[in-house]
Amino acid sequence: MCIGIPMQVIAVHEYVxxxxxxxxxxxxxxxTMLVGSVSVGDWLLVYKGAAREHLTPDRAQQITQALQALDAVRHGHDFEGFFTDLIEREPPLPAHLRSTSS
Known part of the structure; x- marks a missing residue:
């Protein structure tokens, strides 16, 4: 499995x-050939040295927290604090899994 890592741009060159x-x-x-132009401060989702998509700062933070939670679980630590947006809220089903009958 390949995991994308959020990374922030600190310098820009022609295609990297x-x-x-x-x-x-x-x-x-x-x-950066797959994502087009980037600017200093942009967030990118990076797989094996190649940027695959632009991220908002909020989305980059969510992914970073999920990766930190995986690391916490791996070391036997509590992970719930990394998912504060889900505490006391049932995650919604994707539209294709919701019931269409009333």
């Missing part, structure tokens, strides 16, 4: 960008 996962992390070179 220097990106970091979090402030202060080591920068990585990311191929």
């Amino acid at each position: 960008a220097m990106c970091e996962q979090a402030a202060g992390s080591l920068p990585e070179t990311v191929d």
Whole structure:
């Protein structure tokens, strides 16, 4: 399984960008050919060194929290705090799974 990592652009070159996962992390070179133009400050979803889509800052934060939750579970720690948007709320079913009968 390949997991996309949210990364923020810190420098832009012709077809690559220097990106970091979090402030202060080591920068990585990311191929941006699949997403088109990027600007410093943009968030990208990166798979194996290639950006696959632009992200909003909120979506980047959600994905980062989900990845942190996976790491917490892996180490036997509590993970509920990473999903505050789901606490005391039942996640809605996607439209194609909802009942059409009344």
